[in-house]
Amino acid sequence: MIETQDLRKEFRDGRTTKVAVDGLTLAIPPGRVTGLLGLNGAGKTTTIKILATLLRPTSGTVRVDELDPLRDPKAVRHRINLIAGGERMVYARMTGRENLWYFGQLYDVPRAVLGPRIDELLALVGLTGAAGTVVERYSRGMAQRLSIARGLINDPAYLLLDEPTLGLDAPIARDLRRVVARLAAEGKGVLLTSHYLAEVEELCGHVYVIGDGRHLTEGSPAELTARTGGHRTVRVTVPGASPEVEAAVTAFAARAGTVAGLDRAGDGALVVSVSHPGEIAGPLTMAIVGAGGTLAGLEVTEPSLEDAILALNDAAWLVTA
Numbered sequence: 001m002i003e004t005q006d007l008r009k010e011f012r013d014g015r016t017t018k019v020a021v022d023g024l025t026l027a028i029p030p031g032r033v034t035g036l037l038g039l040n041g042a043g044k045t046t047t048i049k050i051l052a053t054l055l056r057p058t059s060g061t062v063r064v065d066e067l068d069p070l071r072d073p074k075a076v077r078h079r080i081n082l083i084a085g086g087e088r089m090v091y092a093r094m095t096g097r098e099n100l101w102y103f104g105q106l107y108d109v110p111r112a113v114l115g116p117r118i119d120e121l122l123a124l125v126g127l128t129g130a131a132g133t134v135v136e137r138y139s140r141g142m143a144q145r146l147s148i149a150r151g152l153i154n155d156p157a158y159l160l161l162d163e164p165t166l167g168l169d170a171p172i173a174r175d176l177r178r179v180v181a182r183l184a185a186e187g188k189g190v191l192l193t194s195h196y197l198a199e200v201e202e203l204c205g206h207v208y209v210i211g212d213g214r215h216l217t218e219g220s221p222a223e224l225t226a227r228t229g230g231h232r233t234v235r236v237t238v239p240g241a242s243p244e245v246e247a248a249v250t251a252f253a254a255r256a257g258t259v260a261g262l263d264r265a266g267d268g269a270l271v272v273s274v275s276h277p278g279e280i281a282g283p284l285t286m287a288i289v290g291a292g293g294t295l296a297g298l299e300v301t302e303p304s305l306e307d308a309i310l311a312l313n314d315a316a317w318l319v320t321a
């Protein structure tokens with residue numbers, strides 16, 4: 001388990017002090033993808049750099065399987081690895097395989113282990129065929145996949161992923177997500193920051209939301225969405241709807257404390273759309289059927305984590321403004 005307690009990082013620049021991380025207490029257990037979310041400048045990268053032993057915290061503690069990175073940096077570095085999507089973390093003049101040899105030797109991976117591990121990792125990220133090609137001839141997606149393999153070369157127990165799919169095409173990003181999910185399923189602890197909330201929603205079992213370096217909230221993506229009062233939208237199509245149906249829908253929405261969207265489709269069918277935090281699909285359809293309408297289609301869109309985070313950030317602004 002990686003645990004932080006009251007982590008704080010200040011950057012001093014002349015007379016001004018910027019508090020990038022302000023009292024964060026986090027847990028990153030094995031076997032789960034843990035998300036770290038926040039707007040630009042929230043303190044995500046600084047936190048990850050502290051966990052990766054690249055920055056010293058101003059105060060607070062970090063423990064990696066009970067080890068203190070300040071006292072035992074070498075042992076900690078053997079347990080963790082960092083992959084930052086925005087940065088080129090491999091050498092352009094070397095081939096994929098040479099890069100992995102190089103980084104494996106930096107981590108003191110025994111030669112007998114390193115050879116087979118490199119083959120496995122190249123296969124995992126789909127670069128077996130390009131292993132002998134110099135990286136400057138790789139596409140951006142290939143270089144990023146090699147960075148993932150590089151991040152696994154020391155077989156870390158914990159993987160710190162800072163925007164791993166940044167700028168990648170959708171199919172390549174999807175492949176990477178599969179790799180990340182598999183690694184967590186196999187027992188690795190993963191910390192993920194990402195601007196793609198759908199990615200966080202798909203992968204993370206638990207998410208910390210931070211703003212201005214401070215803890216705002218945490219929970220599973222579903223819990224966060226529910227807690228911030230996200231609205232689910234119900235869309236119902238009613239062919240040949242009478243004015244009574246329209247009136248019944250409007251009255252139902254008013255009783256539920258919302259407003260119904262009423263549109264006519266090309267074929268004259270009434271398309272009703274109602275947003276509400278509660279379970280309203282059932283009562284809405286009963287109101288329609290009760291007024292003599294028939295249903296041709298029903299679609300429920302769940303509230304997204306994106307809505308939840310935006311709501312949280314608005315709330316944080318209100319508190320700090």
Ligand SMILES: Nc1ncnc2c1ncn2[C@@H]1O[C@H](COP(=O)(O)OP(=O)(O)OP(=O)(O)O)[C@@H](O)[C@H]1O
Nearest residue numbers: 011018019020038039040041042043044045046047
């Ligand atoms: N070396 C530094 N010196 C001074 N200020 C810094 C330094 N590094 C980061 N900061 C500041 O600390 C705050 C947090 O930055 P950080 O990069 O951790 O945020 P982030 O959440 O990763 O943002 P982004 O989503 O834009 O990557 C920002 O206000 C940033 O300007």
